[in-house]
Amino acid sequence: MERRSVNRAPSVVSRDADDYRVPNLLDDNDEALATELDRDRYKKGPPSPLLGKVTKAILQPSDNLQQRSSVHESSPYKHNAVSQPKNEPSIYRQHKDPGSYALTPGSSRVVIAIDYGTTYTGFALAGSFSEHADLQKIEVLQSWGSSGGNQSKVRSMISYMKSSTGETQWGSNISDQATAMVNTKLELEPQATRFDELELTWLLLKGTGNLAFDHLKKIGPNPIYPSASPGKIVTDYLAHICKSACESGSFETVDLTKLAETNTPLDIVITVPANWSLQAIDATFKAVRGAGFNRVRFPTLADTILVSEPEAAAFFAIRDHQTSSGVNLVIDDCFILCDAGGGTVDVVSYQVKKVTPHLQLEKVTEPSSGKYGSAFIDIAFKRWLRHVLGDDCYAKLDPLNARTRISTHSVESGPMRKLLEQFIVKKQLFSNSTQNIKIDLPEPLNMMDKEGRVRQGELTIYSEEMKDLFDDCVDGVINLLDDQIEKLRKAKQRRARDVFLVGGFGASPYLKEQLKESLDDLRGSKLRRPDSEKSLTAVVQGAVVYGVEKSRHKSIKYMSAITESFGIVLNDRFEWLIRKGDLVLSSEKRTIYSKRFSLTSTILSMGKYDMPIYRYKKRCEDDDDVPDLWEDGQHGE
Numbered sequence: 001m002e003r004r005s006v007n008r009a010p011s012v013v014s015r016d017a018d019d020y021r022v023p024n025l026l027d028d029n030d031e032a033l034a035t036e037l038d039r040d041r042y043k044k045g046p047p048s049p050l051l052g053k054v055t056k057a058i059l060q061p062s063d064n065l066q067q068r069s070s071v072h073e074s075s076p077y078k079h080n081a082v083s084q085p086k087n088e089p090s091i092y093r094q095h096k097d098p099g100s101y102a103l104t105p106g107s108s109r110v111v112i113a114i115d116y117g118t119t120y121t122g123f124a125l126a127g128s129f130s131e132h133a134d135l136q137k138i139e140v141l142q143s144w145g146s147s148g149g150n151q152s153k154v155r156s157m158i159s160y161m162k163s164s165t166g167e168t169q170w171g172s173n174i175s176d177q178a179t180a181m182v183n184t185k186l187e188l189e190p191q192a193t194r195f196d197e198l199e200l201t202w203l204l205l206k207g208t209g210n211l212a213f214d215h216l217k218k219i220g221p222n223p224i225y226p227s228a229s230p231g232k233i234v235t236d237y238l239a240h241i242c243k244s245a246c247e248s249g250s251f252e253t254v255d256l257t258k259l260a261e262t263n264t265p266l267d268i269v270i271t272v273p274a275n276w277s278l279q280a281i282d283a284t285f286k287a288v289r290g291a292g293f294n295r296v297r298f299p300t301l302a303d304t305i306l307v308s309e310p311e312a313a314a315f316f317a318i319r320d321h322q323t324s325s326g327v328n329l330v331i332d333d334c335f336i337l338c339d340a341g342g343g344t345v346d347v348v349s350y351q352v353k354k355v356t357p358h359l360q361l362e363k364v365t366e367p368s369s370g371k372y373g374s375a376f377i378d379i380a381f382k383r384w385l386r387h388v389l390g391d392d393c394y395a396k397l398d399p400l401n402a403r404t405r406i407s408t409h410s411v412e413s414g415p416m417r418k419l420l421e422q423f424i425v426k427k428q429l430f431s432n433s434t435q436n437i438k439i440d441l442p443e444p445l446n447m448m449d450k451e452g453r454v455r456q457g458e459l460t461i462y463s464e465e466m467k468d469l470f471d472d473c474v475d476g477v478i479n480l481l482d483d484q485i486e487k488l489r490k491a492k493q494r495r496a497r498d499v500f501l502v503g504g505f506g507a508s509p510y511l512k513e514q515l516k517e518s519l520d521d522l523r524g525s526k527l528r529r530p531d532s533e534k535s536l537t538a539v540v541q542g543a544v545v546y547g548v549e550k551s552r553h554k555s556i557k558y559m560s561a562i563t564e565s566f567g568i569v570l571n572d573r574f575e576w577l578i579r580k581g582d583l584v585l586s587s588e589k590r591t592i593y594s595k596r597f598s599l600t601s602t603i604l605s606m607g608k609y610d611m612p613i614y615r616y617k618k619r620c621e622d623d624d625d626v627p628d629l630w631e632d633g634q635h636g637e
Contacts, residue, residue: 109265109302110254112245113543114288115309116238116271118185118343118375120153120504122540123245126548127254132358133548135319138541139251144171144244152537153504154244156342157182157412158237160228170240176414179400183375184237186343187230189280231283238291246297256298265302268293269547270559271539274308274346274367281306282583285559289581306557306585307546309539310339310346310367315549316542317500318350319359320530329355334364335498336484336525338515339539340477340505343373347480349488349496358552365487372476374427374505380469381423382416388453389445396444418442430466431509437461473505474514481515485525501529502538558586565616565626574614574628 108128115122123141126133144154158170159178174180228236246256259266270288272281285304295301314337322329329352339346348367354360382401386394398416412420422439430437439459441448446457453460481499488496499519505511506529516527529535550556562584567576578584616626 109267110256110259111267111269111544111547112256112293113269113271113312113540113547114238114241114293115312115540115543116185116234116241116284116287117153117156117341117504118183118373119156120342120536121156121237121241122153122537123241124537124540124544125245125251125254125256126544128548131549131551133545135316135323135541135545137253138544139253140537140541141245141250143247143250145247152533154241156185156237158233158240168236168240170237174417176418178414180412180417181233181237182412183343184230184233186371186375188234188283189277231287234284234287235290238287238293242292242297260299263300265300266298267303267305267547267550268301269305269307269312269543271307271309271312271543273341273344273369274310274348275369276308278583281585285561285583286581289561303550304559305547305550306559307543308346308367309341309344310337310348311363312540312542312546313337313339313502313538314348314350314361314500314542315545316534316538317502317528317530318352318361319545320534320538321498321500321528322359324530329359331355332494334488334492334494334496335500336481336488336496338477338481338499338501338503338506340501340503340508340511341373341539342375342504343371345370345372345473345477345480345503345505347477347484349484349491351492358549360552364491365484368480368483368487370476370480372473372480373503374473374508376473377427377469378420378423380472381420381427384465384469385419388459389450393445393448397442415442415444426461426466428508430470432513434463434466434510436463437466467510470510470514474511477511478515478518481518496525499525499527501527502535504536507532507535556586560584560586567614567616567626568611569614572629574626576626577613579626580616 108130110125110127112125113123115124124138125141126138140152142152144151154171157174157180158168159174159180161169161175161178163169163175163178169175169178169180244250248255248257250256258264268288270284272284276284285306288304293301293304317337318329318335321327331352331354333352334349335352336347336349346367346369348363349365350361351364352359353362382398385397389397396415397419398413400411400413419439419442426437426439437460439461440446441454441457441459445454448454448457485496488494499515501512501515512527512529519525519527530538534541546553560583562578562580562582565576565579567574567578569575
């Protein structure tokens with residue numbers, strides 16, 4: 001076995017204080033940590049520390065890691081407006097309508113936002129002249145090519161079965177013969193039970209024929225269920241989002257392909273659900289970078305910023321309400337933001353702290369979150385359908401999941417996807433006044449008859465049955481609102497004047513009716529919702545606002561990737577505390593590693609002892625294969 005080199009970074013560990021501390025590892029050899037892509041950027045000045053103290057195996061920012069007002073002090077891409085010399089290339093396009101707003105050379109930076117959702121994904125950007133965001137100057141990506149047409153969001157699904165032209169199928173344009181990966185975002189989060197973990201493993205083994213060589217050879221490049229991890233699937237999907245965003249003509253005002261040519265700084269804002277685990281945030285961050293949102297494609301990338309979906313939505317909703325309704329906000333007023341999406345529903349309370357010269361909001365409660373998004377209505381529909389049609393008939397529509405527990409961890413065959421597309425349209429329009437719903441069953445059940453239920457392939461869903469499919473999700477959202485109302489009362493002794501409802505599920509007329517009735521009856525708050533289009537894009541537009549105004553946020557979270565692997569040796573094995581590419585947040589203390597180990601009585605009697613921290617020295621840029629055993633990492637040293 002080839003030995004691989006690791007460098008020792010010794011550190012004193014004090015057992016007396018029961019406090020395992022690692023001093024700042026980015027010392028005089030900092031430049032060795034800089035990747036080739038960051039070399040030039042590094043030479044402008046030392047980078048901010050990426051690895052700080054480890055206290056009881058907890059990674060936290062080092063004492064000298066100060067809050068940044070705009071970008072790293074070492075970044076060559078300062079966000080100061082500089083006039084563009086004449087005849088120099090510009091990232092800004094001439095607007096088609098001379099009478100409307102148009103960005104001109106001299107804007108200080110560009111901010112893009114990525115809202116990867118369970119069912120739909122959005123992308124938006126704005127060129128920024130100042131630290132104040134103008135809603136009218138935010139562009140939402142509408143052109144997704146043949147995979148999504150022209151709409152403000154695109155379906156979050158991808159198939160590993162190639163199209164007839166040999167292209168990867170993704171978004172809304174997946175053939176009836178292909179099997180699509182759906183709800184993959186939910187799989188980034190650690191599974192709630194061991195049964196869920198086993199189910200994911202079972203799906204992987206089923207799709208790969210229990211890893212049998214003959215099966216893998218037979219399926220070739222078109223697997224039904226790929227051997228890729230959820231993170232890899234999300235990366236592959238987001239790579240298509242990146243490509244669409246960089247296509248010529250995708251935006252009227254900004255050309256993302258000319259950022260480096262014009263030396264224009266770029267900030268990226270990534271949205272995640274509230275209470276999303278560090279593991280899921282890390283997986284999302286890696287997927288975004290791996291998809292092309294990195295310094296290879298965007299050399300002028302300055303900051304990558306994390307914001308929760310409800311916080312982003314709050315910045316958009318309250319400002320949109322202020323501008324569209326002309327209502328004057330009052331300092332100390334409180335409101336609740338409910339972001340009801342495809343997978344999760346997040347509810348959080350805010351207070352207006354300042355109105356002029358710029359709006360300032362303060363989060364006053366911890367978010368209340370739950371998996372009550374619209375995807376779970378689709379799951380309820382599938383379960384209801386199997387009960388109504390029977391196992392044998394259901395298997396003809398959904399052969400991959402016919403004999404298993406129907407859950408979000410699934411792939412969708414062509415017939416089931418075709419049926420769900422009809423159901424989703426009916427679901428989005430459903431309200432208290434909707435009569436019975438008719439849906440056409442696809443082949444091979446297109447001529448099926450079942451008394452009182454199916455006539456020549458036309459399936460009937462009675463209105464009360466449709467309400468039953470909504471019930472669990474609607475009740476869950478109401479409970480989350482109740483929890484926030486109580487939290488707000490205890491925190492501020494106030495009630496929320498308004499409840500803002502946004503998100504894809506938030507655009508549901510039925511959900512709005514049920515929430516309005518609930519709020520009117522007992523809670524005394526007024527329900528407000530932007531129009532359907534704004535509701536769908538509230539998170540991604542709010543994320544752009546958040547990024548443009550980043551200097552105003554007290555607890556902004558910058559995202560960085562560690563550039564080396566660090567670990568300790570226990571029983572002749574490396575235990576890696578953190579690996580190259582792992583996420584480090586600038587403003588949080590999080591447990592990233594926990595390990596029980598024993599010490600000999602001799603060591604215990606010493607009181608203090610050395611525990612070296614080892615840094616893996618790569619053989620080449622692409623070498624991520626860190627050693628497991630001490631003897632493999634010696635490299636003769």
